[in-house]
Amino acid sequence: MQPFLTLEHITVRYLDKTLFTDLSWEIRSGEHWAIVGPGGSGKTSLLHTILGKNNVINGRMAHHYYDRYRETFPVTDPYFNYRRLLAMVGHHHDFRNLSHTTDFYYQQRFNSMDSSDAPLVEAYLDGQWEDPLLAPLNLRPLLKKELIKLSNGETRRVMIARALLQKPSLLLLDNPFIGLDVQSRQGFHGIVDHVAATGTTVVLVTTPKELPESITHVLQLENGRVTGTFTRQAFLAQYREEEAVHAGPEPDAALIKKLTADAIPASFEVIAQMDDIHVKYGDNAILDGISWTIRPGEKWALLGPNGSGKSTLLSLINADNPQSYANRIILFDRRRGSGESIWDIKRKIGFVSPELHQYFSSQATCLQVTGSGFYDTIGYIRPCTPAQLEKAAGWMQVLEIAQYANVPFRQVPASVQRLVLLARALVKSPPLLIFDEPCQGLDAHQKNNFKQLIETLCRHISVTLIYVTHYTEELPACVNNFLRISNGKII
Structure with a gap:
C-alpha cells in the first residue's frame, strides 16, 4: 500500500513548549487509525500537528495524499494547500453569530432575545442536511434550532455533519463519542465506518x-x-488483558x-x-410538565438522551x-423571584458542565481558575485571598493536578481543564453540587479517582448531588435517586 501520511523523526513545539521529540509514525492508504493514551x-496535540497548528522544527511531515491530488487535479488557486483536504472536529465549537463574530456567552442560549443572533442549524449546514451520509446523525429535529441552543451532544452531531460535508481526504476526530447518548454513539460508529x-x-x-x-x-x-503501534486485533487482545482498571x-x-x-x-x-x-x-416545548423535589442530602442521577x-x-x-420566573420554583426554601439575586443562589451551588467548559477561555492560571469558584465568575475577575488560594490548591491536590497550579488554563x-473546573465547583464546599457529564474527556484513572472523591466527600459532609451522565458506570455508589426524562417529560 502507498504511504498516505508520514511523520518522520519530528520535533514539535507550540509557543514555548516542546510537545514531541523524535516522533515517527506512518499511515498507509486504506488504513484507519485510533489514537489512545x-x-x-x-x-x-498530534491531531493539531497534522492539521498544521503546531510548529514542526525538526524532521519531516509528508502529506502524500495531497501530492497525489495535485498530480491528478489541476490546481490554479495559489492558496490551495493540504489543509483544504483535511477536516477536523475538536472539543469546542467555532460557531459564528449573525454578526460574524464568535462573541457568544454561556447564558446566551437561555435568553431568547440574545440567542436569536445565532444562525439556525440548517443555515450552518448550508441546506445540505439531506445528504445520505448524515442520515444516522438524525439532524431533522435540530434544523430550526439556533446553534447556541443545542445541547452538548447535539452540538457535536452538528459539528460532525459540517465536517463530513467537506468530503475530506483525511478526517480528524477528537473524542467524537463524548457527550453522545447510547443511541447516538452507536449511530456514529456506523457513520465512521461508512466514511x-x-x-x-x-x-x-x-x-x-x-x-x-x-x-x-x-x-x-x-x-x-509513541509507546506502541498495533493492528486492531493485536490491540484488542492486549487491551482485554489489561481491561480491569486497578483502583x-x-x-x-x-x-x-x-x-x-x-x-x-444544608x-x-x-x-x-x-x-x-x-x-x-x-413553538418549541423544551420542558413539558416537569415536577421534581430535591431534599437536602439526596443524591440524584438525571438521565436522558x-x-x-x-441542561x-x-x-x-x-x-x-x-x-424560571414564569414557573413555580423554590430554591433553598425561597420562591424564585421573591427578591433574591442569582448570586445568592449560585453561592450555594457548585456547578460544572461541558457548555461551561466551552465558554471558559480564561488567560488565568489553573489555580486562579479554581479560585474563581468562590465568586462564581467565568474567569479570574475578582482576586482571591491567600486563604482561598490555599484551599483551591488543596482541591487541586486531591484531584492530582497540583503540578498545573501556575500554568495558564x-x-x-x-x-x-475539566479537572480544574471540577475543583472550581468543589472549592467553596456548597450544599448542592451539580455535575453535568463531569467525566467527559477524562481517562480511566482520572474517572476512577473522581468517582472515589465524590464517594469520600459524601461520607464526610451532607452534600446534595445532581449527577448527569450517559455512562451509568460513572455514577458514584452514593447515588440512589433517579430522574429520567425524554422530550421534556418525565418517563
Whole structure:
C-alpha cells in the first residue's frame, strides 16, 4: 500500500513548549487509525500537528495524499494547500453569530432575545442536511434550532455533519463519542465506518472501549511518546488483558475533611422544588410538565438522551434561565423571584458542565481558575485571598493536578481543564453540587479517582448531588435517586 501520511523523526513545539521529540509514525492508504493514551499524553496535540497548528522544527511531515491530488487535479488557486483536504472536529465549537463574530456567552442560549443572533442549524449546514451520509446523525429535529441552543451532544452531531460535508481526504476526530447518548454513539460508529468505506481516511482520538469496526490500527501515546503501534486485533487482545482498571489509592480523606470544615450547612427543608414546569422557545416545548423535589442530602442521577431537556432543567436550578420566573420554583426554601439575586443562589451551588467548559477561555492560571469558584465568575475577575488560594490548591491536590497550579488554563490538556473546573465547583464546599457529564474527556484513572472523591466527600459532609451522565458506570455508589426524562417529560 502507498504511504498516505508520514511523520518522520519530528520535533514539535507550540509557543514555548516542546510537545514531541523524535516522533515517527506512518499511515498507509486504506488504513484507519485510533489514537489512545492517558490524559495529557499528546493525543489532541498530534491531531493539531497534522492539521498544521503546531510548529514542526525538526524532521519531516509528508502529506502524500495531497501530492497525489495535485498530480491528478489541476490546481490554479495559489492558496490551495493540504489543509483544504483535511477536516477536523475538536472539543469546542467555532460557531459564528449573525454578526460574524464568535462573541457568544454561556447564558446566551437561555435568553431568547440574545440567542436569536445565532444562525439556525440548517443555515450552518448550508441546506445540505439531506445528504445520505448524515442520515444516522438524525439532524431533522435540530434544523430550526439556533446553534447556541443545542445541547452538548447535539452540538457535536452538528459539528460532525459540517465536517463530513467537506468530503475530506483525511478526517480528524477528537473524542467524537463524548457527550453522545447510547443511541447516538452507536449511530456514529456506523457513520465512521461508512466514511471509511467511501475512501476518506479516518484518524480519531478515542478510548479503547470505543473503536469503530473500520479502525484497522491503533497508535498508543504516553507523555508525548509513541509507546506502541498495533493492528486492531493485536490491540484488542492486549487491551482485554489489561481491561480491569486497578483502583488507585483512595483520595486523602483527612485533606478532604480539612477542606470541607467550613462547608455551608444544608439547613433547608428543600433544595429545589419545581411544580409543573413548562419552558418554551417559540413553538418549541423544551420542558413539558416537569415536577421534581430535591431534599437536602439526596443524591440524584438525571438521565436522558441528547436534547431531552436536561441542561435546560439544570439551568432553572442554577439561576441561568430567565424562564424560571414564569414557573413555580423554590430554591433553598425561597420562591424564585421573591427578591433574591442569582448570586445568592449560585453561592450555594457548585456547578460544572461541558457548555461551561466551552465558554471558559480564561488567560488565568489553573489555580486562579479554581479560585474563581468562590465568586462564581467565568474567569479570574475578582482576586482571591491567600486563604482561598490555599484551599483551591488543596482541591487541586486531591484531584492530582497540583503540578498545573501556575500554568495558564488555556495551555493545559483538555482533561486537566475539566479537572480544574471540577475543583472550581468543589472549592467553596456548597450544599448542592451539580455535575453535568463531569467525566467527559477524562481517562480511566482520572474517572476512577473522581468517582472515589465524590464517594469520600459524601461520607464526610451532607452534600446534595445532581449527577448527569450517559455512562451509568460513572455514577458514584452514593447515588440512589433517579430522574429520567425524554422530550421534556418525565418517563
